[in-house]
Amino acid sequence: MTDPPTDKLRPLRIRLTVVFLAALLIGPGLGSHLAGGDPENVRFLFGVPALYLWLVFTCLVMTSCILIAARTLWRDED
Amino acid sequence: MDYIPHITLILYLVGLLALGILGLLKGRRAKHAEADYYLASRGQGVLTTSLTIMATYFSGFAILTFPGWVYGNGVPPMFYALNLPVAAAAIYILGNPIRRIGRKRGYITPADMIADYYGDSQFIRGMVAFLGALYVVPYVVMQVKAGGILAQGLFPDIASVTLLGQELTMENAGVGALSLITMTYVIVGGMRSVAWTDVLQGLLLLSAMLLSGVVLMHALGGPSGYFKEVSQLDGQLLTMPDAPAKFNAWHAVTFCAFASLASIVQPAQWMRFYAARDSATLRRTAIAFSTILPICFIFGVFLVGLGGRTLYPMLADGSLPVGLTNPDQIVVRVIQDLFPELLGTVGVILVSLILVAVMAASMSTADSNLHALSAVATRDVYHQLRPKAGEKERTWFGRAVIVIATLAAAGITYAGSGTNLLDTIAAFFFLAMAFSAQLLPITIDLLFLRRGTKAGAVAGLVAGMIVVFLFPPLGALLFGEGSALVSGTGKLKALLDVGFCGMVVNTIVFVVVSRFTTPPDTAHREAFAQDLKNQPQQNADLPISKS
Numbered sequence: 001m002t003d004p005p006t007d008k009l010r011p012l013r014i015r016l017t018v019v020f021l022a023a024l025l026i027g028p029g030l031g032s033h034l035a036g037g038d039p040e041n042v043r044f045l046f047g048v049p050a051l052y053l054w055l056v057f058t059c060l061v062m063t064s065c066i067l068i069a070a071r072t073l074w075r076d077e078d
Numbered sequence: 079m080d081y082i083p084h085i086t087l088i089l090y091l092v093g094l095l096a097l098g099i100l101g102l103l104k105g106r107r108a109k110h111a112e113a114d115y116y117l118a119s120r121g122q123g124v125l126t127t128s129l130t131i132m133a134t135y136f137s138g139f140a141i142l143t144f145p146g147w148v149y150g151n152g153v154p155p156m157f158y159a160l161n162l163p164v165a166a167a168a169i170y171i172l173g174n175p176i177r178r179i180g181r182k183r184g185y186i187t188p189a190d191m192i193a194d195y196y197g198d199s200q201f202i203r204g205m206v207a208f209l210g211a212l213y214v215v216p217y218v219v220m221q222v223k224a225g226g227i228l229a230q231g232l233f234p235d236i237a238s239v240t241l242l243g244q245e246l247t248m249e250n251a252g253v254g255a256l257s258l259i260t261m262t263y264v265i266v267g268g269m270r271s272v273a274w275t276d277v278l279q280g281l282l283l284l285s286a287m288l289l290s291g292v293v294l295m296h297a298l299g300g301p302s303g304y305f306k307e308v309s310q311l312d313g314q315l316l317t318m319p320d321a322p323a324k325f326n327a328w329h330a331v332t333f334c335a336f337a338s339l340a341s342i343v344q345p346a347q348w349m350r351f352y353a354a355r356d357s358a359t360l361r362r363t364a365i366a367f368s369t370i371l372p373i374c375f376i377f378g379v380f381l382v383g384l385g386g387r388t389l390y391p392m393l394a395d396g397s398l399p400v401g402l403t404n405p406d407q408i409v410v411r412v413i414q415d416l417f418p419e420l421l422g423t424v425g426v427i428l429v430s431l432i433l434v435a436v437m438a439a440s441m442s443t444a445d446s447n448l449h450a451l452s453a454v455a456t457r458d459v460y461h462q463l464r465p466k467a468g469e470k471e472r473t474w475f476g477r478a479v480i481v482i483a484t485l486a487a488a489g490i491t492y493a494g495s496g497t498n499l500l501d502t503i504a505a506f507f508f509l510a511m512a513f514s515a516q517l518l519p520i521t522i523d524l525l526f527l528r529r530g531t532k533a534g535a536v537a538g539l540v541a542g543m544i545v546v547f548l549f550p551p552l553g554a555l556l557f558g559e560g561s562a563l564v565s566g567t568g569k570l571k572a573l574l575d576v577g578f579c580g581m582v583v584n585t586i587v588f589v590v591v592s593r594f595t596t597p598p599d600t601a602h603r604e605a606f607a608q609d610l611k612n613q614p615q616q617n618a619d620l621p622i623s624k625s
Binding site for chain 1: 154157160163166178302309312314316317330334356361369372
């Protein structure tokens with residue numbers, strides 16, 4: 001892979017870190033309570049429990065951060 | 079069709095032994111016996127590295143316990159799968175600098191690197207080795223035991239077998255056979271055999287996880303039929319519980335953030351970073367880990383747990399239905415009931431393959447930990463006591479450790495459950511990741527900060543370990559079930575991951591003590607930082623081969 005200048009990648013590194021940590025904290029935390037509803041009033045989206053879809057979404061966000069980092073920030077060096 | 083499980087199991091075990099022998103043949107011409115035996119000459123490629131890291135990361139927990147949690151508690155435990163992207167990121171962010179400096183300085187165990195940075199202290203080496211053993215030993219014993227239980231599940235109609243005039247239960251026979259085979263291929267081929275067998279075991283495990291979910295969904299009429307059934311479940315199973323209920327959000331967050339990192343810095347994984355051929359290998363491993371594993375969990379084995387709850391509902395009093403004695407059995411029950419009915423002979427073959435895959439999950443964790451235990455005992459204990467021992471002598475000592483550890487694990491398991499020793503080991507097993515997590519503060523310090531001191535590192539490790547010992551089930555063994563201390567830590571455990579609690583105390587003590595003690599000298603720190611940087615390798619002292 002090519003080796004882009006480190007300072008140019010700093011904003012991307014910060015953004016990816018913030019998004020990844022936010023997904024890690026909000027995904028199982030506050031987001032899961034808001035998305036899933038309460039036991040007497042379970043939320044569904046397209047017939048699927050919203051809590052399950054929220055998990056899929058959170059995982060997708062975190063995995064996307066890794067894929068972007070692997071393509072742009074993590075350099076092959078040997 | 080009764081012979082299909084026998085044939086599947088025999089083919090699998092023969093395959094393992096063949097891979098073990100291939101590993102031996104490949105390593106025979108290696109110049110550095112120790113680096114080859116423990117790190118496959120630091121030449122492992124992306125397929126081997128990614129599958130051996132995945133297979134080591136998961137024991138039978140992945141395919142039995144995790145779906146069992148989903149069966150019992152619904153969607154909330156599924157959020158624990160978010161530890162996978164965290165671990166994937168750590169494979170590159172922590173693993174690549176570990177690989178780089180490990181290659182430049184010839185490290186083999188985690189303690190080699192940690193003791194080198196903090197002033198070649200025998201005490202800190204011993205502490206790191208002890209922490210590693212606290213993770214590795216219970217894992218070996220419990221995985222050997224799990225292998226025996228699975229052998230009984232694979233051949234439920236065979237009550238006992240007679241060997242040399244001794245009548246053994248199927249569980250005992252399974253423990254004996256699996257221990258012997260695992261021990262053999264670890265001894266003959268070292269890391270190369272362990273990693274190659276992990277490739278086979280990892281592929282079996284991942285296929286089984288995904289396949290079981292797909293077939294269950296098909297059995298319930300596709301995605302729409304599946305979720306129609308699931309939507310009828312109790313609302314408690316489809317919403318996040320409030321703390322301190324089980325699987326609450328606080329516990330999920332701390333587990334995902336720290337338990338994953340603890341599993342990544344345990345000795346067997348750390349050595350896999352040293353063994354990786356180059357940075358591209360670890361980058362691609364992180365990609366594979368972050369994509370393949372979540373798919374296998376979220377669209378595979380989790381759906382079996384949730385769908386299993388609709389097929390085998392719990393009774394009104396919360397007890398398990400007939401045919402299930404433990405929620406962990408849900409995957410086995412579902413596949414044994416559905417696959418032959420839906421797929422005929424192919425279904426029977428798949429059931430055998432999946433049961434073998436469950437066994438593979440246990441074996442792949444046991445072999446990696448046996449191999450790591452051998453390295454820790456040899457490098458961090460034997461070599462320190464007998465510095466004149468050559469590479470070959472140390473490697474043979476390591477092999478002897480594997481024999482002794484395997485025989486001890488099988489013996490403890492044979493003695494039977496319910497004994498004090500096995501119960502104590504089980505208590506350590508439940509806190510193994512919490513002990514391993516105590517390595518994180520010093521790992522982050524030496525890789526990225528380099529501000530800590532030897533005294534700070536030792537004090538932090540001791541403080542973190544003491545905190546973990548206070549939590550149940552170990553705390554209950556030490557202080558009694560009813561003590562106020564254990565009651566308090568029990569409440570905290572329901573809210574936060576134990577490893578996280580230990581790590582908070584560990585970090586505070588590490589920072590405070592480091593503030594008032596002398597750090598390693600500047601030249602040493604700069605040389606260490608220089609070797610951690612990405613620079614072309616010069617004067618490499620170890621050979622690099624393709625594995």
